[in-house]
Amino acid sequence: MKDNKSENHHDLKAYNNREFLHSPEARTIRILSEYLYPEQYFRKHKVKGTIVFFGSARSMSKKDYEEELASLQNQLANSIEQKEKDDLFQQIEELKSREDISNYYDDCVEISRLLSEWLKTNPTTKGIYVCTGGGGGMMEAANYGASLANLPNIGLNISLPYEQHPNHYISKNMIFEFHYFFMRKFWFVYLAKALVAMPGGFGTLDELFEILTLRQTHKVTKPLPIVLYGKNYWDNLLNFDYLIKKGMIKKSDLDLFHFSDSPQEAFEYIKNEILKNYSTKIKKDFEQEF
Numbered sequence: 001m002k003d004n005k006s007e008n009h010h011d012l013k014a015y016n017n018r019e020f021l022h023s024p025e026a027r028t029i030r031i032l033s034e035y036l037y038p039e040q041y042f043r044k045h046k047v048k049g050t051i052v053f054f055g056s057a058r059s060m061s062k063k064d065y066e067e068e069l070a071s072l073q074n075q076l077a078n079s080i081e082q083k084e085k086d087d088l089f090q091q092i093e094e095l096k097s098r099e100d101i102s103n104y105y106d107d108c109v110e111i112s113r114l115l116s117e118w119l120k121t122n123p124t125t126k127g128i129y130v131c132t133g134g135g136g137g138m139m140e141a142a143n144y145g146a147s148l149a150n151l152p153n154i155g156l157n158i159s160l161p162y163e164q165h166p167n168h169y170i171s172k173n174m175i176f177e178f179h180y181f182f183m184r185k186f187w188f189v190y191l192a193k194a195l196v197a198m199p200g201g202f203g204t205l206d207e208l209f210e211i212l213t214l215r216q217t218h219k220v221t222k223p224l225p226i227v228l229y230g231k232n233y234w235d236n237l238l239n240f241d242y243l244i245k246k247g248m249i250k251k252s253d254l255d256l257f258h259f260s261d262s263p264q265e266a267f268e269y270i271k272n273e274i275l276k277n278y279s280t281k282i283k284k285d286f287e288q289e290f
Contacts, residue, residue, distance in 0.1 A: 034183035038176055042191070045173070048127030050154060050191045051115055051270065054207050055108060055138020055198030056101075065102035069095055101199060104230050105141045108198050110263035111229070112145025112153075118271055120151045125274065128193055129153055133184075133207075134166045134175065138198040143169035156184050185210060193278065194225045194270045197257075199233045215256050216249075223277035226257040227266050234259065 020026055060068070072095065076088040112130050119125045130146040132139035134155030146153035147169045155170035158178050166175050178184040189211060197208045208228075214220040228234045243249045260266035 031180060031183060034178055034180055035186070038187050041176075046127050047129060047154070047191065049125075049193040050129055050131035050188075051119075051194045051196070052188050052192045053108065053112065053130065053132045053139065053142035053196045053198065054200060054204045055104075055141070056200035056204060057133075057135040057137040057139060058201070059101050059105045059137035059141070059199070061105045061109075061141070062102045065095070065099060100230075100233070104199050104233070105138060107229065107263050108138050108141035108196075109145040109148070111196060111266050112142040113148045114145075114263060114267040115270060116146040116149035116151040116153070118267070120149060124278070128274075129174075131156065131188070131191070132170075133158065133188075133203075134170060136165075136167055138200060138204075140167035140169060141198075142196075143167055147171075156187055158184055189214065189220060192224060193274055194227070196227045196229055196266065196270070198229050212253075212256055216253055223273070225270055225273035225277075227260050227269060228257050229260050229266055231259040231261055 014020060021029065069092065072088055072092045076085060076092065079085045079088060116130055119128050119130075129152055130142055131154040132142045134143075134157030139155070143153050143155060144167075152171040152174055153169070154174040154176070155166050156176050156178060157166045158181060166177075176187075185207065188207065195211060197204060208226075211220070211224070211226065215224060215226075240249070240254060244251050244254075258269055260269060
């Protein structure tokens with residue numbers, strides 16, 4: 001007698017067979033799903049373009065920085081054992097060395113807010129939204145800035161074993177969860193009208209350099225203004241002049257991006273570039289986007 005509670009996979013249609021869909025043989029189906037689902041969803045919700053923000057998930061706001069610093073200093077003041085004092089003193093010094101990153105977080109909020117306020121009121125930019133990788137840190141800051149302007153914003157989150165979870169500032173109907181990094185990167189680039197790279201680590205560098213490579217090799221030919229925010233950070237991290245000196249890149253490759261050090265300047269640059277590149281043909285471009 002057949003046990004109704006037991007599942008016979010041979011009785012399932014293939015598209016309802018979870019075991020098969022999660023098998024190596026069905027990998028191409030899963031990849032296509034991460035392409036086709038966002039495509040139909042963006043079309044349905046009239047998302048015609050994005051301003052993408054990259055940046056570290058490990059960043060904290062100025063408020064959180066000051067609260068953590070005060071907590072550590074309070075612990076130090078009340079500690080008795082010398083080893084504990086030494087550990088706390090080291091933690092305080094390490095935290096102080098990262099104060100500038102908390103300033104960048106707050107700047108990211110403001111850049112996103114300024115852009116979102118403009119996008120919301122400018123008829124030629126209807127359908128363009130702030131988009132991030134969906135996690136915490138700088139990504140959270142950009143989604144927060146857009147939410148302050150009451151403009152829908154997008155989060156393309158990636159499932160990782162120890163991080164990351166979607167931040168709560170993403171519009172609830174605009175959170176996407178990806179398994180494949182390369183499909184997530186595709187959606188970063190495909191709709192992008194501009195890109196802001198805030199300070200970040202391996203993930204940010206990976207995303208930034210892939211897009212710079214696509215622009216350098218003319219695999220992406222559309223206008224795509226790229227802002228590297230925080231010149232001091234990027235100058236300490238990357239020696240572009242050395243790459244030119246050694247013949248690894250051309251001097252003209254530096255024209256692929258623009259440094260900004262203030263939210264207002266970054267906003268003005270992106271706004272002017274979008275208007276210059278898309279204002280007269282944006283409707284036609286958007287109609288051809290899909």
